[in-house]
Amino acid sequence: MKFIIADDHPLFRDALKRTVASLFPMAQLIEADTTASLQQRLEAADDLDLLLLDLHMPGSSGFSGLVHVRARYPSLPVIVVSGNEEPSVMRRAIAHGASGYIPKSSSLEEMAQAIAGVLDGDVWLPASAAGSQQTQLAPDEVDIAERIRDLTPQQFRVLMMLADGLLNKQIAYELNVSEATIKAHMTAILRKLGASNRTQAVVAAARLQLDPSMRMVEVIEED
Incomplete structure (x- = not known):
């Protein structure tokens, strides 16, 4: 399996790498620290299984990076990773095409649950947002x-x-x-x-x- 981990923070990117590696020891992990490098990795790789995407990547703004990636790679599941824990932001990410949302304060166990759930075809949100009303975009x-x-x-x-x-x-x-x-x-x-x-x-x-x-x-x- 192939995963792209896109985050400009090296410590959190390393935490995601360790989580994914523990779930899928044989997986190929590809890293990106800017939107430009993410685009390069996406263009160069094939048969990708999952993208873990930071909303605050240099070179994008708000949900724009998520929207653009989803348009060009509609079959690639995307889990947003972000320090923003507002339920409305989480629901908007899903409305814009994300398959899951992982707050950066999540435990390694929660990260593992999110990744496994999305790979099984589910939409994953933390409990704080999972029960909230579906967000309708303006x-x-x-x-x-x-x-x-x-x-x-x-x-x-x-x-x-x-x-x-x-x-x-x-x-x-x-x-x-x-x-x-x-x-x-x-x-x-x-x-x-x-x-x-x-x-x-x-x-x-x-x-x-x-x-x-x-x-x-x-x-x-x-x-």
Whole structure:
């Protein structure tokens, strides 16, 4: 079996590795510490059985990383791992396609139960959220999730860098491409998101924040 463990915190990533290894001693464990490295691992691997995904991975924002992964790899079960223990956040993760949710405060036994349950085809939530009412996503959140699913991996990376406040020339430098390429990506991103400018694109992406009230960084408009 093959598992991807995607978390930027090395200590928690190691804890997940030990838990998975104890359940499946012969499993191949693949690690990623950023959204970009996760995309590379997903593209390079085949016959994956499970992804353990941190919601706060560098290179993604809120539920955006989960939404994009689920769109490109719909048959791959995803368990979200997060320090956020709000039942509403857990239920929203499930509504966005996660098969399970593991709070980072969980015991190794609870982690093992979650992994085993999801691999058996179940949806797993901790007791604090399992009995709560099913979360219905707001129409605008459903709409932007559907639009983000249509972005290519490179367009997704550009959008997340844009949300972090980077200018076109900075994004081009980080991705080692020309500014003209970034402008072409921006044109496609705006079209797919139904936005007319960079600010609207960032506001749209902000709808997938864990806390919808969280403010995004100021976006500087460029020609």
